[in-house]
Amino acid sequence: SIVEHAPLSSEFMKNTAGNQEAVTTASMSMSDLPYYFKKMNQMKKKYASDLLIHIGFEVDYLIGYEDFTRDFLNEYGPQTDDGVLSLHFLEGQDGFRSIDFTAEDYNEGIVQFYGGFEQAQLAYLEGVKQSIEADLGAFKPRRIGHISLCQKFQQFFGADGRDFSAEVIAEFEAILALVKKRGYELDFNTAGLFKPLCKETYPPKEIVTLARALEIPFVYGSDSHGVADIGRGYDAYC
Numbered sequence: 001s002i003v004e005h006a007p008l009s010s011e012f013m014k015n016t017a018g019n020q021e022a023v024t025t026a027s028m029s030m031s032d033l034p035y036y037f038k039k040m041n042q043m044k045k046k047y048a049s050d051l052l053i054h055i056g057f058e059v060d061y062l063i064g065y066e067d068f069t070r071d072f073l074n075e076y077g078p079q080t081d082d083g084v085l086s087l088h089f090l091e092g093q094d095g096f097r098s099i100d101f102t103a104e105d106y107n108e109g110i111v112q113f114y115g116g117f118e119q120a121q122l123a124y125l126e127g128v129k130q131s132i133e134a135d136l137g138a139f140k141p142r143r144i145g146h147i148s149l150c151q152k153f154q155q156f157f158g159a160d161g162r163d164f165s166a167e168v169i170a171e172f173e174a175i176l177a178l179v180k181k182r183g184y185e186l187d188f189n190t191a192g193l194f195k196p197l198c199k200e201t202y203p204p205k206e207i208v209t210l211a212r213a214l215e216i217p218f219v220y221g222s223d224s225h226g227v228a229d230i231g232r233g234y235d236a237y238c
Helices: 010-014 030-046 066-079 103-114 117-133 166-182 205-213
Strands: 002-005 055-060 082-086 089-092 095-098 185-189 218-221
Touching: 002 030, 002 082, 030 055, 055 066, 089 103, 089 117, 095 103, 103 117, 117 166, 166 205
Parallel strands: 002 055, 055 082, 185 218
Antiparallel strands: 089 095
């Protein structure tokens, strides 16, 4: 599957703060879409005898901008055959802030805004719940991406997935219950293994165990942002 980051709402981008590179590099632009579909469909045909290539988007769940996302999916969803719905931004200091740009940016814009690392975890997980329940139309992706992305910089804060608080575990359990109820699937994302301040999959083993008990399906994802990343962690974890 090739699921490039879908364009962000221009109005949303005006309401972001912090390091603007986190926003400007987060997605393709609307003007990229014709070339994206043209190029991906060319690849799909070229390698049809060897690979089944799916084309789609990793769609950002933008809290408060659901109308934009629904309209985007209604227009471009018919041209896709796969997709992931992910949360990368939360309301934070001076506007929406990136969850996963740098540890320092996350600390300044999110953790301090919510009053601590655990409070930031809970805010992120609440956003993930909202994404699952959101009405984004008929082409809403049914796979929820990296539900523990809030752990990307966990070691910066002296934490790891083995010492989640009872409240954080309860939020994960609530997310899993919603995923099960909706018949959705989860992204088993190995990118976190290669992040120096994370060193765990998204989600980590503890949450995977809870999801498996509910028979929630996982789909492997390397979250590749370059050729060298493709397939990383697959042999060891899948």
